[in-house]
Each structure stands twice: as C-alpha cells, then as structure tokens.
Amino acid sequence: MAKHHIQAHVNGDEVEFLCETEDTLLDVLRDTLHLTGSKEGCASGDCGACSVMLDGRLVCSCLVLGCEVNGGKVETIEGMAEGEELHPLQRKFLEHAALQCGICTPGVLVASKALLERNNNPTETEVRYWLAGNLCRCTGYDKIVSAVMDTAAAMRKG
Amino acid sequence: MRYEAPNSVEGAVALLAGATGDARVLAGGTDLLVQMRADIVDPVLIVDIKKIPETRAITEERGGWRIGAAVTGAELKEHPKLKKAWPGVIEAANLIGSTQVQGRATMGGNLCNGSPAADSVPALIAAGAVATLAGPKGKRDLPVEDVMLGPRKLALEKGEIVVSFLLPARPLRSSDAYLRFIPRTEMDIAVVGAGVSLTVDGGGIVTAARVGLGAVAARVLLVSEAAQAIVGSRLDEAAQRRLEAAAKAVCRPIDDKRGTVDFRVDVAAVLTRRAALIAYDRARSN
Numbered sequence: 001m002a003k004h005h006i007q008a009h010v011n012g013d014e015v016e017f018l019c020e021t022e023d024t025l026l027d028v029l030r031d032t033l034h035l036t037g038s039k040e041g042c043a044s045g046d047c048g049a050c051s052v053m054l055d056g057r058l059v060c061s062c063l064v065l066g067c068e069v070n071g072g073k074v075e076t077i078e079g080m081a082e083g084e085e086l087h088p089l090q091r092k093f094l095e096h097a098a099l100q101c102g103i104c105t106p107g108v109l110v111a112s113k114a115l116l117e118r119n120n121n122p123t124e125t126e127v128r129y130w131l132a133g134n135l136c137r138c139t140g141y142d143k144i145v146s147a148v149m150d151t152a153a154a155m156r157k158g
Numbered sequence: 159m160r161y162e163a164p165n166s167v168e169g170a171v172a173l174l175a176g177a178t179g180d181a182r183v184l185a186g187g188t189d190l191l192v193q194m195r196a197d198i199v200d201p202v203l204i205v206d207i208k209k210i211p212e213t214r215a216i217t218e219e220r221g222g223w224r225i226g227a228a229v230t231g232a233e234l235k236e237h238p239k240l241k242k243a244w245p246g247v248i249e250a251a252n253l254i255g256s257t258q259v260q261g262r263a264t265m266g267g268n269l270c271n272g273s274p275a276a277d278s279v280p281a282l283i284a285a286g287a288v289a290t291l292a293g294p295k296g297k298r299d300l301p302v303e304d305v306m307l308g309p310r311k312l313a314l315e316k317g318e319i320v321v322s323f324l325l326p327a328r329p330l331r332s333s334d335a336y337l338r339f340i341p342r343t344e345m346d347i348a349v350v351g352a353g354v355s356l357t358v359d360g361g362g363i364v365t366a367a368r369v370g371l372g373a374v375a376a377r378v379l380l381v382s383e384a385a386q387a388i389v390g391s392r393l394d395e396a397a398q399r400r401l402e403a404a405a406k407a408v409c410r411p412i413d414d415k416r417g418t419v420d421f422r423v424d425v426a427a428v429l430t431r432r433a434a435l436i437a438y439d440r441a442r443s444n
C-alpha cells in the first residue's frame with residue numbers, strides 16, 4: 001500500500017512527509033524529520049517523554065498517528081528557544097538543576113509551557129497534577145516543580 | 159494497514175461495513191495505538207472518525223446535551239455550561255489518564271474500548287445517557303448500560319459506530335458525582351468507580367436517582383436497587399446504609415493484586431455513599 005503524503009506545520013515551518021499508517025507522530029518527528037528532541041520512553045502514553053503540542057493541545061506524540069496530523073500544527077521542544085535565546089522555562093530548569101539525565105526534560109518543558117500559557121499562577125498542586133503524565137526517574141520532581149513555579153513568578157512580574 | 163478519515167457518518171459506516179478483516183474505529187487513539195503497539199490488535203483498516211462533524215460537537219438538544227463521541231476530555235472540561243449541568247460526567251471523563259491523554263481521549267473511545275473499569279461509563283450510566291449509533295441499517299439509540307456486554311464485548315453490529323451521547327434534560331435540583339478508588343493519587347485504572355445522579359425536591363427528598371458501578375463486574379452496572387434504596391429519603395443514615403447494602407449486593411469483582419474481592423466490595427459501598435452525598439449537596443444547591 002502506498003505511503004500517506006502528509007502536509008503539516010512543525011514549529012512554524014511547512015513540512016511534507018511520507019509515512020505508513022502505523023507510524024506514530026513520534027516516529028515521524030524523530031526518524032523522518034530528524035527532530036530527535038522528543039524522546040520515546042514507554043511508547044504507550046504513560047511517561048510523557050514524547051510530549052508535543054498538536055493544534056494547541058498537549059499530547060503524547062506516541063499516541064498519535066503520523067497520518068492524523070495532516071493539515072495540523074505541531075510544536076516540539078526544538079521550537080521552544082528563539083535561536084540562541086532560551087525560553088524562560090529552559091533557563092529556570094538550568095538554574096534550579098531541574099534535570100539530570102535529560103531524557104524526560106523535553107517533554108517536561110513542553111508540558112510546563114502548555115500549563116503556563118493557560119495559567120501563569122498555578123499552585124504547587126496544580127503543577128504536580130498537570131505534570132503527572134511526565135515521569136522523571138532522576139530528580140524526584142521537587143526541582144522541576146520549583147523551576148516551573150519560579151518561571152511562573154518571573155512571568156507574572158513581566 | 160489502511161487509514162481512512164471520512165467526513166461523514168455514512169462514509170465511516172460504509173468503510174467499516176465493507177471491511178474484510180479486523181477494522182477499528184479511531185477516536186482519540188489512546189487505547190487503540192497502545193493495543194496496536196502491543197500486538198493485541200492488528201487491524202487491516204483504521205477509520206478515523208474525528209473529521210465527522212457530529213462526533214466533535216457539543217450542542218444543547220431538547221433541554222439536554224449532545225456530546226460527540228470524539229470530543230476530548232480537555233474539551234469537556236473547558237465547557238462551563240456542560241460542567242455545571244453534569245459535573246459528575248465531566249469529572250469522570252477528566253480522571254482518564256494524564257493531561258496529555260486528556261488532550262486526545264474521548265468518551266466514545268472509553269465506552270467502546272470495552273473495559274469494565276472505564277471511568278466515564280459509570281457516570282454516563284448514572285446520568286441516563288443514551289448512545290446514538292449509526293450503522294448499515296441506519297441510526298438507533300441505545301442506553302449506555304446496554305452498549306457494553308462484557309470485557310471487550312459490545313452490542314454494536316458490524317459497521318456500527320457510536321456517533322454521540324445524549325445527556326437528557328433534567329429537572330431543577332438535579333446533579334451528579336463520580337468517585338473512583340486507585341492505589342495512587344493520579345494516572346491509574348479504577349479499582350472501583352461509582353457514579354450517582356439524583357434529583358431532590360424543595361424539601362430535600364430524593365425523587366429520582368440512578369447509580370452506575372464500574373470495575374466490580376464483567377461490565378459496568380446500572381444498579382437500580384441502589385437507586386431505589388435512596389428514593390423517598392433525605393439521604394439520612396438509614397438510607398445511606400440501604401444504599402451501601404444494595405451496592406455491595408451487585409458486586410461480582412475480580413480478585414487481583416490491585417484489590418481483593420472483599421476490598422472491592424467494601425470500597426464500592428463507600429464510594430457509592432460518598433458520591434451520592436456529593437450529588438445530593440450539589441443538587442440541593444442548584
């Protein structure tokens with residue numbers, strides 16, 4: 001069977017790619033578009049390492065088929081910094097040492113950005129529940145939560 | 159593996175009815191893609207129903223609400239009027255998975271995945287929700303409690319899909335609630351789930367009730383004995399005890415490391431009582 005010809009916007013760029021039905025958006029991002037920032041942890045929607053924005057919604061790219069994004073808009077970790085300028089969340093993660101091995105970090109950052117765009121004054125509980133689908137086996141989460149809370153505080157000051 | 163995304167109900171039905179081999183409906187994909195990955199299913203055809211407008215809409219209808227089968231949990235949560243009218247249904251749908259999963263997961267998929275532990279199903283059953291199906295023989299309505307027959311077994315015929323749910327119009331002073339027990343605080347599958355919907359009169363007497371119980375039998379149960387146990391009462395202690403006894407009596411749970419039979423039966427009683435009390439308070443303040 002012929003491959004699907006898909007057109008989508010990824011991090012603001014118009015892209016075209018070919019994929020098989022069973023290829024996930026994560027497969028397409030990593031193997032076809034070579035955007036390897038999104039990670040495959042579990043491939044079953046449990047760990048959040050593959051988190052991306054699809055049409056303005058936070059999703060696990062391992063739970064979306066490549067052919068489902070035809071005409072859609074995808075935002076990945078690669079689109080988070082502006083050139084050399086890190087996103088405030090990325091800077092705070094470095095300041096707070098909110099990462100160790102780094103596998104979960106792209107997904108955590110994408111998910112945290114999605115939260116702060118909806119709510120720039122989340123409680124610690126709200127941050128923890130929002131990020132419950134992003135597993136980290138290194139940090140114990142406290143530094144991640146602190147970095148997100150601190151970014152939110154900085155954003156509110158403007 | 160063929161992928162199709164028709165933009166009409168008729169198109170989806172024709173594809174599914176004409177398929178030879180395993181054909182699967184794709185809504186949010188949060189169960190289907192996992193099952194494909196684990197080689198539990200290997201469909202020859204995937205029919206994505208998200209391009210069909212009826213599956214994606216939330217509309218008021220005959221004083222009630224029609225919710226498309228492919229509306230996501232995140233979209234339900236962001237609908238203030240629906241949340242006010244059916245808080246139990248929305249809180250149940252919002253317990254499914256993480257923020258990421260909420261961005262995709264749907265009530266149509268939750269029902270058609272055929273799990274007795276599906277969180278939104280006890281709440282839909284308590285709500286008296288009706289599923290509108292479309293198939294080769296046309297449309298038909300089926301109460302949600304009649305859609306699932308057992309684990310992974312549905313009453314749908316070949317080529318038939320769930321298009322939407324209708325949450326009925328309800329009298330003043332009505333509300334609902336859903337509670338589940340999981341060993342963690344988030345991101346887990348219900349060990350027991352209890353949905354209660356009820357109406358009270360001006361004096362605080364329950365005039366109508368429905369109770370749905372999940373994860374305590376091979377399918378999600380409508381427990382009319384539990385509803386009858388509280389109709390006519392002010393949900394006083396005696397009514398609560400009757401409600402608990404009625405909930406316990408229908409439980410035929412599995413026994414596994416996540417919960418023994420005795421534990422699940424006890425928890426079913428506790429959650430049913432607590433969900434009823436929440437629904438009662440909500441109904442009285444409506």
